[in-house]
Amino acid sequence: MLSQNPFGSVNVLCLLYTTDTKEEVRTAVRTALEAGYRHIDTAYNYKNEDAIGEVLQEFLKSGKVKREELFIVTKLPMIHMEPKLVKHSIDISLKNLQLDYLDLYLIHFPVPFEYDGNDENTFPETESGGWKAAEKFDLLGTWKAMEELMDLKLTRSIGVSNFSISQVERICKVAKYKPVTNQVECHIYWPQKDMFEALEKLGVTITAYAPIGSPGRPQFLKGNGDQIALLEDPVIQRLSQKYGKTPAQILLRNLLQRGIIVIPKSVTPERIRSNIQVFDFSLTKPEMDEIDGIKFSQQYFYKMGAMFPTHPERPW
Numbered sequence: 001m002l003s004q005n006p007f008g009s010v011n012v013l014c015l016l017y018t019t020d021t022k023e024e025v026r027t028a029v030r031t032a033l034e035a036g037y038r039h040i041d042t043a044y045n046y047k048n049e050d051a052i053g054e055v056l057q058e059f060l061k062s063g064k065v066k067r068e069e070l071f072i073v074t075k076l077p078m079i080h081m082e083p084k085l086v087k088h089s090i091d092i093s094l095k096n097l098q099l100d101y102l103d104l105y106l107i108h109f110p111v112p113f114e115y116d117g118n119d120e121n122t123f124p125e126t127e128s129g130g131w132k133a134a135e136k137f138d139l140l141g142t143w144k145a146m147e148e149l150m151d152l153k154l155t156r157s158i159g160v161s162n163f164s165i166s167q168v169e170r171i172c173k174v175a176k177y178k179p180v181t182n183q184v185e186c187h188i189y190w191p192q193k194d195m196f197e198a199l200e201k202l203g204v205t206i207t208a209y210a211p212i213g214s215p216g217r218p219q220f221l222k223g224n225g226d227q228i229a230l231l232e233d234p235v236i237q238r239l240s241q242k243y244g245k246t247p248a249q250i251l252l253r254n255l256l257q258r259g260i261i262v263i264p265k266s267v268t269p270e271r272i273r274s275n276i277q278v279f280d281f282s283l284t285k286p287e288m289d290e291i292d293g294i295k296f297s298q299q300y301f302y303k304m305g306a307m308f309p310t311h312p313e314r315p316w
């Protein structure tokens with residue numbers, strides 16, 4: 001059960017930051033595919049789809065992997081959320097990735113940004129250094145445009161990211177095609193229990209980003225005061241010693257056993273190879289309960305929501 005995701009492909013995967021170089025991205029994808037990863041998570045905003053596309057082509061052309069074995073995910077950027085821009089955006093992503101279709105296309109974030117006609121200007125800034133949100137936004141209109149991509153066979157499934165429970169519910173009420181997942185921050189200090197319970201009732205999965213606490217992310221992208229590293233948590237450290245597994249493997253295994261899809265990121269070949277070695281051991285029920293009982297709470301990606309205090313679609 002744990003080795004399958006709800007879309008029928010291998011569950012664990014890797015991916016990548018905008019701060020990583022194209023060469024690091026190419027090496028990471030090569031290492032990941034060699035190590036058995038098949039699910040690659042990227043985004044228009046990460047500006048690395050082209051480097052990923054190059055490596056996918058290498059592997060597809062050489063026959064090392066077949067297209068139907070891959071599970072490629074990318075995301076609609078905030079600047080392209082107007083319904084008339086959605087197809088324009090996926091066309092660019094598909095061209096970058098050198099693919100005819102995606103396996104999953106996500107709306108990256110529920111707050112739209114102003115589009116100035118420049119497809120490169122993904123984070124348009126205000127004079128005070130914030131990001132320029134577009135006030136007018138028709139969430140359901142954007143979802144309808146996402147559904148049209150399904151009918152055009154440009155993606156095999158659609159979903160959302162960073163959405164609140166009520167935003168997912170609003171979509172599910174009217175959807176022709178429901179979101180298959182909500183990709184959100186999820187780990188032992190931000191376990192998304194309410195989200196998991198509510199979405200399970202709707203048949204929507206959770207994909208966990210920052211599953212090991214995003215330790216290397218530049219501070220300006222995080223921003224919730226002093227931060228404690230998940231990898232150093234005493235419960236995780238103890239289980240790591242007991243099983244002879246790394247703290248990262250314990251954190252990933254815990255999420256998988258909760259039925260959550262995980263997308264750990266690494267550009268370090270040794271870590272990429274070790275992060276997928278999570279199918280040869282299990283945490284016991286008392287150990288899962290002990291992790292579940294950790295009281296410390298910390299959202300690393302707090303700033304993304306806090307930037308838009310008055311926007312009607314701010315998710316947190």
Ligand SMILES: NC(=O)c1ccc[n+]([C@@H]2O[C@H](COP(=O)([O-])OP(=O)(O)OC[C@H]3O[C@@H](n4cnc5c(N)ncnc54)[C@H](OP(=O)(O)O)[C@@H]3O)[C@@H](O)[C@H]2O)c1
Nearest residue numbers: 015016209210211212213214216248264265266267268271
């Ligand atoms: N939808 C969204 O808004 C959103 C937001 C954030 C992230 N994401 C997605 O989720 C993915 C994962 O999230 P994330 O990158 O923020 O956090 P993460 O996967 O929790 O953490 C990645 C960091 O952990 C390090 N690392 C990886 N494996 C390790 C190990 N075994 N031991 C110690 N350190 C290790 C990596 O370093 P090295 O790379 O240097 O090895 C990197 O600095 C992203 O790549 C992206 O695809 C989506």
